[in-house]
Amino acid sequence: MKSITIEGQLRTELGKKATRQLRSQELVPGVIYGGAKEVSFSASAKALKPLVYTGEFQLAEVNVDGNKYTCILKDLQFDKVTDTLTHIDLLELVEDKRVIANLPLKFVGAAAGVKAGGKLVLKMKTIKVKALPKDLKENIEVDITNLEINGNIRVEDIKTENMEILNSPRISVASVVMTRQLKQEEAAAPAKGAAPAKGAAPAKK
Numbered sequence: 001m002k003s004i005t006i007e008g009q010l011r012t013e014l015g016k017k018a019t020r021q022l023r024s025q026e027l028v029p030g031v032i033y034g035g036a037k038e039v040s041f042s043a044s045a046k047a048l049k050p051l052v053y054t055g056e057f058q059l060a061e062v063n064v065d066g067n068k069y070t071c072i073l074k075d076l077q078f079d080k081v082t083d084t085l086t087h088i089d090l091l092e093l094v095e096d097k098r099v100i101a102n103l104p105l106k107f108v109g110a111a112a113g114v115k116a117g118g119k120l121v122l123k124m125k126t127i128k129v130k131a132l133p134k135d136l137k138e139n140i141e142v143d144i145t146n147l148e149i150n151g152n153i154r155v156e157d158i159k160t161e162n163m164e165i166l167n168s169p170r171i172s173v174a175s176v177v178m179t180r181q182l183k184q185e186e187a188a189a190p191a192k193g194a195a196p197a198k199g200a201a202p203a204k205k
Contacts, residue, residue: 001138003059004050008041010065028085032062032069034099035092039064045085052076052085055125057103057138060090072101072136093133100166101136102126105158105173109145113176118149124173127158128166135162142173149176 011018011029019029022042032039041064051060051073062069071090079086091099104126114120127140142158156169 001059001136002056003061005061005063006043006047006051008043008062008064011040011042014040023086028088030088030090032064032071032090032092033074034097035069035094039067039069043088048085048088052088055104057101057136059093062090070133072099095133098130098132099136100128100130102128103137104139106139106141107144107174108141109143111144111147111176113147113149113151116149117179118176119179120144120147121175121177122173123175124155124167124171127155127173129160129163130166131163144174147174147176149178151176 008030009027011022022029026045027042028045028048029040029042032041041062043062051058057072060071060073062071069090070093072093073088074091075089076085077087078084093099105124107122111118111120129140140158140160142153144153147153152172152175154169155165155167155171155173158165158173
């Protein structure tokens with residue numbers, strides 16, 4: 001799994017004044033929790049960018065005051081006006097402790113319904129799971145090869161190993177819908193076995 005290293009500094013002073021001072025230096029305050037103790041730290045906004053601005057699931061190796069913490073991203077706060085990152089929460093991974101994480105879905109295969117003229121609609125990008133750190137992965141593959149027009153793949157159809165999926169099982173993850181063109185073609189085609197229109201000439205034998 002992809003991992004990035006972040007150099008952090010231990011925060012000894014807390015409160016709004018200390019936080020404002022950090023942000024004026026382009027540092028982002030944060031907290032690492034889930035381990036033996038909660039760690040308040042700060043890191044440069046630039047160092048955090050690869051972790052924050054990505055759709056990938058990855059680990060963060062955070063070095064603070066001589067200690068190394070293996071974490072995953074848990075929560076973010078942004079300034080409502082400037083949209084800059086103002087706070088970050090990281091969850092420390094502990095070997096025998098299950099964690100909740102959002103893993104990206106990777107759709108593989110060419111849907112049968114798309115080949116038949118339908119349009120693929122992806123309704124979920126991530127799925128929430130509960131697992132031990134060793135069982136976490138970059139993404140979960142979803143095979144859409146057999147997805148037909150008007151068909152759905154639901155959460156309950158996703159197969160995972162050593163993970164508990166926390167989303168509702170009946171939620172649709174992906175579907176293939178009929179395009180406007182396909183609807184028009186179906187409407188224009190005569191119904192199978194339909195009687196000839198009134199006044200139409202009889203078919204020649």
